[in-house]
Amino acid sequence: MAEPQIFPRFAGKTVLVTGAGTGFGAEIAYRAAQEGAKVAIHYRSSKAGAESTAARIAAIGGEAILVQGDIGSWAEITRMADEVWAAFGTLDVLVNNVGDVSSEQMSWTELTQESLDAVIDVDVKGTLLMTHVFGERMLEQPNGGNIVQVGSTVIVRGSPRAPQYAAAKYAILGITKSYAKVLAPKVRVNTFAPGFMETEKLLNRADWKAGRRETLIAQTPMGHISPPEFVAGACLWLATDEAAHLTGGYLLADGGFNMVGA
Incomplete structure (x- = not known):
């Protein structure tokens, strides 16, 4: 039985x-479809995952397309934008979820030139270029x-495991604030x-x-680590009319673990 829209x-x-082929991205895409959106599912190499996300959306009567590309490449981002506008005619919401977290790295001492470049290319350059190219078209x-x-609470405490990841996620705040000013008031x-x-x-x-x-659960006031689907709705709230006066902002949903002060 298909799940009802919410x-x-x-x-x-x-x-x-x-x-959107795996992890949080897949859950954001599915949640958007549950809420009535037509969804473009981007992936770089997780084609099977992207197809799985599309199948989940189809199962609830939703509509989805697949868009493949490397967000480290300006040319590929431009091509992806062409594909999305050709398919939909418009794009109301872009969620820049993709990010490299250097998940294989367990200590700062394991940093390599390759792992540094990979994180900066995807998390910083990719996010900036996606915001730049898609934001420019949204303005029209x-x-x-x-x-x-999609940022990270790693900017609050830093990362002894992967400093390049914390640096990249901090850079996203600069990208967000810069383009919030550049694209206002039409694009938040x-x-x-x-x-x-x-x-x-x-x-x-490991x-x-x-x-x-x-250890982390013991330090989290809400008493659990959430599955990704639990916070997908909060992420999308930023793109709703309810948040119409919010731009350049940072919304934290981590069960109270970091308790960031104003």
């Missing part, structure tokens, strides 16, 4: 989610648009920080299996 906040809207639309960057740009989420990748990480999970 809170139709995106009825008649179009949404593109990057890295009568109703503008919304861009949501905000960052959503979900904290730890129990994705398949995290569950399989440090997670070795007791880190239990």
Whole structure:
């Protein structure tokens, strides 16, 4: 039995989610479809995952297209934009979810030139270029648009495991604020920080299996680490009319773990 649509906040809207073949991106894409959106599912190499996300959306009567590309490349981003506008005619919401977290790296001492370049290319250059190219096109639309960057709470405490990841996620705040000013008032740009989420990748990480999970749960007031689908709606809220006066912002949803002060 197909699941019913919930809170139709995106009825008649179009949404593109990057890295939507797996993890948080897949859940954001599915949630957007549940809320009435036509969804573009971006992937780089996870074609099977993207097809799975599309099948889940089709199963609830939703509409989805697949968009493949490397967001480290300006030329490929431009091509992807062409494909999305050709398919939908408009794009209301871009969720820049994709990010490299150097998940194989367990200590700062393991940093390599390759792992540094990979994170900067995807998380910083990719996010900036996606915001630049898609934001510019959204500006030309009568109703503008919304861009949501998926950030991380790693910027609060830093990362002894992978400093390049913390640096990249901090850079996303600069991208968000810059383009929030450039694209206002027609296009809003905000960052959503979900904290730890129990994705398949995290569950399989060596440090997670070795007791880190239990330590973090003990330090989280809400008493659990959320699955990605639990916070997908909060991420998309930034692109709703309810958040119409919010741009250049940073929304934290981590169960109270970081308690960032104003």
